[in-house]
Amino acid sequence: MRFILFVEGYTEKESMAPFLKRYLDEKLSVKVGIKTVRFDGWHEMVKDMPKKTRMYLEGPDRNDIIAVIGLLDLYGPTFYPNNITTTDERLNWAKECLEKNVGQNRFKMFFAVHEVEAWLLSQTEVFPKEVGQELVSESKRPEEVNFDDPPSKRLERIYLQKTGRKYKKRVYGSQLFSNLVPEIAANKCPELKKMLEWMLEMAKKAVV
Numbered sequence: 001m002r003f004i005l006f007v008e009g010y011t012e013k014e015s016m017a018p019f020l021k022r023y024l025d026e027k028l029s030v031k032v033g034i035k036t037v038r039f040d041g042w043h044e045m046v047k048d049m050p051k052k053t054r055m056y057l058e059g060p061d062r063n064d065i066i067a068v069i070g071l072l073d074l075y076g077p078t079f080y081p082n083n084i085t086t087t088d089e090r091l092n093w094a095k096e097c098l099e100k101n102v103g104q105n106r107f108k109m110f111f112a113v114h115e116v117e118a119w120l121l122s123q124t125e126v127f128p129k130e131v132g133q134e135l136v137s138e139s140k141r142p143e144e145v146n147f148d149d150p151p152s153k154r155l156e157r158i159y160l161q162k163t164g165r166k167y168k169k170r171v172y173g174s175q176l177f178s179n180l181v182p183e184i185a186a187n188k189c190p191e192l193k194k195m196l197e198w199m200l201e202m203a204k205k206a207v208v
C-alpha cells in the first residue's frame with residue numbers, strides 16, 4: 001500500500017517522501033510507501049492534477065493506492081483572487097478550489113505555509129551553527145514567516161551573510177530534511193501536523 005505524493009519541484013521530489021515516511025514508520029506496525037511525482041512548477045501541477053489523479057485512482061494499481069496527495073507552497077502561486085490576501089484566506093480558498101477541480105474522494109490537497117523550508121526553521125540544529133543562531137526567533141512559529149520575506153529568501157540571505165556561500169536549495173534542502181525530526185516540525189507547524197495526522201489515519205485504515 002502506498003500514497004502518491006504530487007510535488008512541484010526537485011527539493012520536494014528528493015526530500016519529502018523520506019521525511020514524511022519517517023513519521024509514519026514510527027507509528028505503523030505495517031509500513032506503507034510514498035511514491036513522489038514531480039511536476040514542472042505549480043502551473044503544471046494545478047493544470048495536470050485532475051488527469052494524473054484519475055490515472056492513479058482509476059488505473060490498474062488503484063487497490064494498492066491509499067490516497068493521492070497534492071503538496072504546494074502557499075507562497076509562489078498567483079492564482080489567488082485579488083480579494084484573497086491573508087494566509088488563512090489563501091489556504092482555505094486554494095484547498096477547496098483544487099480539491100473541487102480534482103473531484104476525487106481519495107485526493108487531498110495540502111499546503112506548506114509558506115514554503116516547505118518553514119518546516120526546516122522549526123529545528124535550528126539542522127543548520128550550520130552560525131546560520132541556526134540567526135533563526136531562533138523564526139523557529140518558534142515557522143509558519144508565520146510570511147509572503148513578503150518567505151523562508152527560502154531568509155535562508156538565502158543568512159547563508160550568504162554568515163557562511164559566504166549561497167543557499168543551494170536542492171542540495172542543502174535534501175541534507176537538512178534528512179536530519180529534521182518530523183515530530184518537532186509538526187509540533188511547531190500546524191498545517192504540517194494536519195497533513196501528517198491525516199496520512200497516518202488513512203494509512204491505518206488501509207492496512208487493517
